[in-house]
Every structure is written in structure tokens, then in C-alpha cells.
Amino acid sequence: MKKALYLLPNLLSPDQDPAEVFVPAVAKTIESLDLLVAESEKEGDKFCKLFNKQLPIHLLNEHSTEDELKELASLLSKKTMGLISDCGLPCIADPGANLVHLAREKNIPIQAFIGPSSIILSLQLSGFSGQCFSFMGYLPRNTQELIKTLKQLEKRSYTEKMTIIFIETPYRTKKIIDTCKTTLRSTTHFCMAQNIGSSKQKVISMPVGKWKKKEFVKEKEPTIFLFSSP
Amino acid sequence: MKKALYLLPNLLSPDQDPAEVFVPAVAKTIESLDLLVAESEKEGDKFCKLFNKQLPIHLLNEHSTEDELKELASLLSKKTMGLISDCGLPCIADPGANLVHLAREKNIPIQAFIGPSSIILSLQLSGFSGQCFSFMGYLPRNTQELIKTLKQLEKRSYTEKMTIIFIETPYRTKKIIDTCKTTLRSTTHFCMAQNIGSSKQKVISMPVGKWKKKEFVKEKEPTIFLFSSP
Numbered sequence: 001m002k003k004a005l006y007l008l009p010n011l012l013s014p015d016q017d018p019a020e021v022f023v024p025a026v027a028k029t030i031e032s033l034d035l036l037v038a039e040s041e042k043e044g045d046k047f048c049k050l051f052n053k054q055l056p057i058h059l060l061n062e063h064s065t066e067d068e069l070k071e072l073a074s075l076l077s078k079k080t081m082g083l084i085s086d087c088g089l090p091c092i093a094d095p096g097a098n099l100v101h102l103a104r105e106k107n108i109p110i111q112a113f114i115g116p117s118s119i120i121l122s123l124q125l126s127g128f129s130g131q132c133f134s135f136m137g138y139l140p141r142n143t144q145e146l147i148k149t150l151k152q153l154e155k156r157s158y159t160e161k162m163t164i165i166f167i168e169t170p171y172r173t174k175k176i177i178d179t180c181k182t183t184l185r186s187t188t189h190f191c192m193a194q195n196i197g198s199s200k201q202k203v204i205s206m207p208v209g210k211w212k213k214k215e216f217v218k219e220k221e222p223t224i225f226l227f228s229s230p
Numbered sequence: 231m232k233k234a235l236y237l238l239p240n241l242l243s244p245d246q247d248p249a250e251v252f253v254p255a256v257a258k259t260i261e262s263l264d265l266l267v268a269e270s271e272k273e274g275d276k277f278c279k280l281f282n283k284q285l286p287i288h289l290l291n292e293h294s295t296e297d298e299l300k301e302l303a304s305l306l307s308k309k310t311m312g313l314i315s316d317c318g319l320p321c322i323a324d325p326g327a328n329l330v331h332l333a334r335e336k337n338i339p340i341q342a343f344i345g346p347s348s349i350i351l352s353l354q355l356s357g358f359s360g361q362c363f364s365f366m367g368y369l370p371r372n373t374q375e376l377i378k379t380l381k382q383l384e385k386r387s388y389t390e391k392m393t394i395i396f397i398e399t400p401y402r403t404k405k406i407i408d409t410c411k412t413t414l415r416s417t418t419h420f421c422m423a424q425n426i427g428s429s430k431q432k433v434i435s436m437p438v439g440k441w442k443k444k445e446f447v448k449e450k451e452p453t454i455f456l457f458s459s460p
Contacts, residue, residue, distance in 0.1 A: 007354050021344060023250045089350065092360040101357035104435050112354040114251060116344045120319065124237050124342040127331035130322040134364040134392070162364070205334050 003080050005103045006033070007091060009115020010047055010084045012197030016116075018050050026113055027051055034079035037072065039094060043086045055082075062095055073102040088197075089117045093137060093167065118224055119165055122193035125203045126163070128228035133163040141172075143179065150183045157188070158229040170220045177211070177225075184208045184227060191226040233310050235333045236263070237321060239345020240277055240314045242427030246346075248280050256343050257281055264309035267302065269324060273316045285312075292325055303332040318427075319347045323367060323397065348454055349395055352423035355433045356393070358458035363393040371402075373409065380413045387418070388459040400450045407441070407455075414438045414457060421456040 006029050011021055036055040038044030044057035058072055060083070075081065076099075083090045083099060090096040091112075103110050123130050136153065140146050153164045168176050173192075180190055186209035194202045200221070204214075207230065236259050241251055266285040268274030274287035288302055290313070305311065306329075313320045313329060320326040321342075333340050353360050366383065370376050383394045398406050403422075410420055416439035424432045430451070437460065 020253045020255050023253065025250050089354065091354040092350065094360070096354075097357055097359050097361075100354065104357045110355055110433075112351045114344065114346045114351075117347065117350055120322065120347055120350060121342045121344075124319065124321040124326075124330065125340055127327055127334045129327050130324070130365075131327075132365065132367045135360075135362065137362045203340075 003077055004109045004111065005076065005100065006080075006082045007089070007096070007100070007110065007112040008047075008082045008084050009089055009113055010043070010087055011050075012087050012116045012118050013195065013199075014046075015199050016197055021116055022050075023114055026115075029111075029113070030055075030082065032080055033082045035075070035081055037081055037083045037096075037099060039084075039086045044084070047084055060095060060099055064095065064098075069098055069102070072099060073106070076103050076106055076108050087118070089115050092117060092119060093135070116197050118193070118196040118222075121196050122191070122203070122224040122226060123163065123165060125193060125196075126189075126191040126205050126226045126228075128163040128189060128191065128205070128226055129161065130163065132161055133165060136164060136166040138168060139166050139176075146179055147183050150180065154184055154188060154227065157227060161229060163226055163228040165224065165226050167224055170222055173219055173221065173223045176223075180225070180227070181208060181211050186212070187230050189228045189230055193224040193226065194221045196222075196224065233307055234339045234341065235306065235330065236310075236312045237319070237326070237330070237340065237342040238277075238312045238314050239319055239343055240273070240317055241280075242317050242346045242348050243425065243429075244276075245429050246427055251346055252280075253344055256345075259341075259343070260285075260312065262310055263312045265305070265311055267311055267313045267326075267329060269314075269316045274314070277314055290325060290329055294325065294328075299328055299332070302329060303336070306333050306336055306338050317348070319345050322347060322349060323365070346427050348423070348426040348452075351426050352421070352433070352454040352456060353393065353395060355423060355426075356419075356421040356435050356456045356458075358393040358419060358421065358435070358456055359391065360393065362391055363395060366394060366396040368398060369396050369406075376409055377413050380410065384414055384418060384457065387457060391459060393456060393458040395454065395456045397454055400452055403449055403451065403453045406453075410455070410457070411438060411441050416442070417460050419458045419460055423454040423456065424451045426452075426454065 030051045037058045039061040085094045191205035260281045267288045269291040315324045421435035
């Protein structure tokens with residue numbers, strides 16, 4: 001049987017019902033795997049348990065070296081591999097694309113499965129245009145650079161009618177919202193999409209002018225931020 | 231019962247198995263709908279037939295007027311609505327966000343469901359970075375403007391390490407590929423993701439230098455284009 005690389009979805013939150021996340025082809029595919037590539041041992045194990053399957057777990061994350069990636073690549077033509085992210089879809093906001101790139105060079109068949117993307121769900125729920133959008137990953141941590149970047153991206157969102165999407169680690173949610181409130185124009189629409197896919201999901205979407213009157217914040221929850229010209 | 235707006239997925243291609251696209255919650259939700267908002271009567275009908283359900287279909291597409299949108303908005307607090315796109319996820323590369331925006335203003339609960347996004351699947355399958363990416367919709371039709379835009383976006387992809395994604399109507403696939411071959415740098419990686427989600431799915435991803443040696447093209451197939459710095 002021809003070896004293959006399968007890009008598999010993962011839950012967005014531990015309280016999601018697996019039956020509402022994994023289409024039947026995912027369970028079938030997991031039966032055919034020789035190994036699983038995950039961002040962490042812990043999340044790899046949790047994923048395997050969802051399917052009552054034991055699989056060797058190989059790591060691919062932001063700490064992976066060139067050598068470790070090469071070692072993974074050398075397995076591509078010998079093993080049928082599944083690739084997952086700690087949450088949601090692999091190759092989106094994680095380093096999974098490096099493995100897909102190597103698989104393409106080796107002509108390994110690659111298949112991707114439907115699953116939950118917190119970025120796309122946030123974009124849909126925000127009410128902001130999905131005709132043109134950018135996912136920017138993490139913005140700079142330094143406050144002055146963050147302000148500069150926000151202003152540049154806001155200008156782009158007006159000029160190109162583009163929705164801007166970015167993420168930040170949960171404990172910096174308040175800082176991001178406070179900085180956006182004081183940096184972005186009052187007319188710019190700003191959205192906070194929190195705990196997407198979980199029972200605690202909360203989406204607040206309104207002009208910056210209204211955000212200024214709101215004393216928010218629930219800290220330490222996974223949050224996606226979006227803004228858009230009115 | 232509180233009225234709601236449900237953002238429902240649709241098939242990417244008629245040959246997709248609905249069991250592999252719709253999670254159980256979608257069928258359950260469709261039972262509760264009073265009406266369906268679709269881009270076209272034809273695709274709305276097809277969607278209803280998939281679930282053996284008859285629903286009044288209201289249109290929301292690029293031809294919808296402000297008045298038609300207002301009429302839809304007035305129904306939001308009276309009817310439980312489903313919103314679909316002709317294919318894939320609503321509010322991505324379609325005008326569905328306008329309705330979500332109005333629902334947010336009226337505090338109508340909004341729920342989005344997992345489903346297939348050809349944009350995200352293409353990005354995953356391309357092997358290009360998903361840490362930072364832009365979906366640009368359609369690029370200009372005029373050749374000179376197209377070339378100018380491609381060059382600007384290529385510069386951005388190098389400066390910001392950003393993957394650029396765009397679409398075009400199927401009959402212009404050859405023109406796009408030919409223009410990219412002559413406009414983009416030889417080192418830039420270019421990907422054509424065709425018939426995503428269908429049994430005819432085909433993804434070709436390689437540097438522009440290699441594309442130049444390839445006499446392609448299968449025309450008239452739905453295609454997504456991506457490029458990225460090496």
C-alpha cells in the first residue's frame with residue numbers, strides 16, 4: 001500500500017463532543033496509521049484515546065530542529081502518518097506545513113479532512129467580511145511595536161476592505177483589548193471570539209467606540225481577535 | 231423559543247458524501263429552521279433535498295439590494311434562519327457576513343458549524359505556511375493591474391512571510407497560471423488546488439521555476455491559487 005500523510009482535525013476544546021467534530025472517514029483513517037505526528041506528547045495521547053488506538057507519537061512543534069524534521073521526512077516514504085495540531089486543524093497557526101512541504105517534494109499522497117478551525121469560525125461569527133481577510137498569527141509583544149503594527153493593519157483593512165485576524169496567549173487578552181481600544185479608530189469594528197467551539201463560547205463584536213464604554217475582561221481564555229473597517 | 235441564525239456548511243462538490251461533510255448537529259438544526267437563506271434558489275433546493283426537508287428559500291447574493299437585506303433583517307427576530315453558501319462555508323468569499331452583522335446588532339444568537347472550507351483545505355494541502363496568510367478573493371481582471379497586484383502581493387509574502395491565497399472563475403485558470411509564471415520570481419512557491427473536496431481533487435505545488443517547464447492546464451475546474459516565499 002502506498003504510504004500517505006493524513007492531515008487530521010483535533011477538538012478545539014476538551015468539552016466538544018467528538019461525534020460533532022470527526023466525520024466517519026477520520027476514524028477509518030486512524031485505523032490505517034503507523035504513527036502520529038503531534039505538537040505535544042500529551043495532546044497526541046489524548047487524541048489517540050479518543051479513538052481507542054495506540055500509536056507511536058513523533059513531535060513536530062516550534063522547538064523542532066532541522067535534524068528532527070529531516071528524521072520525520074525520512075519516515076514519510078516508509079510509514080503512513082497522521083498529523084494533528086494541539087487543537088483544531090493542522091498546518092494552520094502551527095509548524096505542520098513544514099512536513100507537508102517535504103511530503104510534496106517526495107510525492108507522498110496527502111489528504112486533509114474537514115474539521116473545526118477556530119479562525120474560520122470566528123470570522124464567520126464576527127459578522128465581518130470574509131471576502132478578503134488576513135490571519136496575522138501573533139502581533140509584536142512590545143507595546144510600541146504592537147501599536148505601530150495595529151495602525152498599519154488598520155490602514156490596510158480600510159484600503160483593501162480586509163478583515164484582520166490575530167491571536168495572543170490567553171493571559172494577554174486584557175492588554176490586547178486595552179491597546180486596541182486606545183489605538184484603533186472609534187469607527188473600526190472590533191471582535192473578540194473567546195473559547196470558540198467550547199460550551200463557554202463568547203463572541204463580542206462592535207465598533208471600538210462602544211468597546212471604550214465596556215469594562216471587560218475575562219482573562220486566561222483562548223481568544224481570537226478580529227477587526228475590520230465599518 | 232428564542233430565534234437564531236445558523237451558519238450551515240454545504241458540500242464543496244456534488245460528488246461529496248454528505249455523511250462525510252455534515253456532523254449530526256447540522257441535520258438536527260435543519261429540523262428547527264423556519265427558512266433558509268441561500269445564494270441561489272437552485273443550490274438552496276439541492277441543500278434542502280439532502281435533508282429531505284422543504285423550506286422557504288430567501289436569497290442573499292452579490293446582486294442583493296439594501297432593501298432586500300433590510301427585509302431579511304426584519305425576519306431575524308421572527309424566524310429561525312439557516313444561512314448557506316453555494317458551496318462550502320457561508321460568510322467566507324460570499325456576502326453572508328452582511329446578515330450576520332445585522333443579527334449581531336439585533337442580539338440574535340448566532341451559531342456556526344464545522345464544515346469544509348476549500349480555502350483552508352487548499353492552504354493545508356499546499357505545504358505553505360499557515361502561520362500567516364491572506365485570502366484576497368478575486369484579483370483584478372485587467373492584465374496590467376493583475377501583474378501589478380501580483381507583484382505587490384509577492385513583495386508582501388516575502389516581507390511578512392505570508393501565504394497569499396486567491397480565487398478566479400474556472401474559465402480563467404490558464405490565464406492566471408500563465409500570468410503567475412511570467413510575473414512571480416522563479417523561487418516563489420506557487421500552488422494550484424483544483425476541485426478541492428471532489429474525487430477529481432488535484433493539488434500541484436512547486437516553485438515558479440518548475441511551473442515554467444510545465445505545459446498545463448485543465449481549464450474550467452474550480453481552482454484556488456496560492457503562493458508563498460520559499
